[in-house]
Amino acid sequence: MNVKITINGKLITREVPENRRLLDFLREDLGLKGTKYGCDQGECGACSIILNNKIVTSCIILMAQIPQNSTVLTIEGTDHVLQLIQEKFKEFGAAQCGACTTGMIMAATSLLHLDPKVNQKEIEDGLCGVLCRCTGYTKIYDAVKEAQKQL
Amino acid sequence: MYSNEILSPTSLKEALAIKDQYVNDIFPLAGGTDVLVMVRNKLGVWGESPVLLNLNNIPKLNFILETDSNIEIGPLVTHTQLLESPIIQKHVPALIKAISIIGSPQIRNLGTLTGNVCRASPAADTLATLYARDTQVQIQTVNNSKLVPIKEFITGPGQINIPENGLVTKIVIPKLEGYFGDYISLRQRYALSIVVVSIAVEALLSKDRSRMDDIRISLGAVAPTIVRATKTEILLKSNAFTKNLIEKAEKMIIEESRPITDIRSNKRYRKAMTGVLLGRILREILSH
Numbered sequence: 325m326n327v328k329i330t331i332n333g334k335l336i337t338r339e340v341p342e343n344r345r346l347l348d349f350l351r352e353d354l355g356l357k358g359t360k361y362g363c364d365q366g367e368c369g370a371c372s373i374i375l376n377n378k379i380v381t382s383c384i385i386l387m388a389q390i391p392q393n394s395t396v397l398t399i400e401g402t403d404h405v406l407q408l409i410q411e412k413f414k415e416f417g418a419a420q421c422g423a424c425t426t427g428m429i430m431a432a433t434s435l436l437h438l439d440p441k442v443n444q445k446e447i448e449d450g451l452c453g454v455l456c457r458c459t460g461y462t463k464i465y466d467a468v469k470e471a472q473k474q475l
Numbered sequence: 476m477y478s479n480e481i482l483s484p485t486s487l488k489e490a491l492a493i494k495d496q497y498v499n500d501i502f503p504l505a506g507g508t509d510v511l512v513m514v515r516n517k518l519g520v521w522g523e524s525p526v527l528l529n530l531n532n533i534p535k536l537n538f539i540l541e542t543d544s545n546i547e548i549g550p551l552v553t554h555t556q557l558l559e560s561p562i563i564q565k566h567v568p569a570l571i572k573a574i575s576i577i578g579s580p581q582i583r584n585l586g587t588l589t590g591n592v593c594r595a596s597p598a599a600d601t602l603a604t605l606y607a608r609d610t611q612v613q614i615q616t617v618n619n620s621k622l623v624p625i626k627e628f629i630t631g632p633g634q635i636n637i638p639e640n641g642l643v644t645k646i647v648i649p650k651l652e653g654y655f656g657d658y659i660s661l662r663q664r665y666a667l668s669i670v671v672v673s674i675a676v677e678a679l680l681s682k683d684r685s686r687m688d689d690i691r692i693s694l695g696a697v698a699p700t701i702v703r704a705t706k707t708e709i710l711l712k713s714n715a716f717t718k719n720l721i722e723k724a725e726k727m728i729i730e731e732s733r734p735i736t737d738i739r740s741n742k743r744y745r746k747a748m749t750g751v752l753l754g755r756i757l758r759e760i761l762s763h
Contacts, residue, residue: 325483342476342481342483342529343478343479343480343481343527344477345477356680364511364515365512365515365516366508366511366581366582366585367667369579370579372581377585378555378584379580379581380581380584380585381581381582381585384508384511384512384585385507385511386477386481386504386507386511386527386529388483388504388527388529388531389504389507389529389531390531391531391532431580431581434580436581441760449580449666450580450667452579452580452666452667453578453579453580453582453666454579454668455667469697472503
């Protein structure tokens with residue numbers, strides 16, 4: 325199939341197999357390896373990206389399911405909120421092994437895009453689709469709350 | 476990663492014709508949160524990498540409609556769309572409660588209500604409320620369309636009653652004016668987890684609030700499908716609605732439920748919790 329998709333602000337048109345996954349398209353075809361390959365079954369959230377303004381797990385989406393002229397934001401994007409959250413993750417040491425970090429940052433970006441004023445409970449709910457097995461989440465929440473102050 | 480052949484019709488007519496031609500050799504694909512995981516893990520029929528019937532290019536299957544007596548939901552409607560819908564918020568608040576804890580935001584942005592129904596899991600969050608509402612499922616084939624009550628549509632865990640050339644094209648939820656609806660689920664954690672036991676209630680109090688004019692109670696994860704607690708419903712409908720009656724109902728629903736022990740919980744706990752959860756909802760109604 326011929327896809328026409330805007331990824332991180334750049335329009336991309338190319339031929340891809342319909343059964344190719346969005347995750348493989350991003351990582352293998354476009355070389356955007358910031359999006360992580362985790363559990364491979366829509367559970368851990370490491371592969372989270374923003375598709376048409378919604379946070380989704382890219383490992384369980386086939387290219388055939390994506391409407392033409394969709395937009396995708398990945399960790400490589402230059403979105404203002406995304407970059408601010410990355411800065412704050414760095415500042416607060418909100419990463420340990422790093423496996424979930426991309427997914428966490430994308431989920432936090434999506435959350436603050438939808439509502440910059442979310443409270444602690446809403447942050448927890450918004451990030452619940454990404455599993456972190458080392459930081460205990462506290463530093464991650466702190467980084468998101470600090471980012472909120474600057475929006 | 477996936478080797479499945481995919482057919483992507485752009486109209487329902489075309490989709491039904493394809494289903495009619497391929498019958499059991501093709502499977503509908505909407506959100507994919509379940510289908511693609513099963514294909515990946517080569518579970519059951521999915522191990523054969525069946526052809527997938529991608530419905531995402533049929534925008535007409537994406538609708539939430541309010542009619543005089545029903546709410547109608549198309550097969551492409553995601554959980555997030557339902558959460559954001561003023562129609563669902565107003566008319567089926569218990570469904571909002573159920574959907575808000577499905578999976579995670581990522582999963583809710585992809586998964587569909589119709590997918591949840593067709594997956595027919597006894598632990599599915601949306602199903603308890605749909606059973607309490609006597610929801611109907613519209614099944615369409617090339618030359619036929621009919622509405623089937625959800626309890627006849629779902630016949631067992633992962634088992635649905637649908638003709639081999641049929642597609643589900645609509646979920647029809649009857650409106651219930653003046654009812655109080657609630658849903659509670661217990662699970663090991665409140666994200667990306669599966670129900671240990673769940674309960675949905677739709678209750679209509681009499682005008683003087685002394686009796687239940689109607690009550691529907693359904694239980695999740697205590698039987699091979701969602702079940703209605705009919706004995707407990709009758710008890711509650713045929714007596715004055717008091718604290719004493721609530722205690723009797725708690726005991727009766729524990730008697731009535733027939734859960735099993737599995738990886739998520741055990742029989743004894745599940746049984747006890749049906750009473751606790753029902754009591755919680757009934758006391759909430761009584762205190763209002």
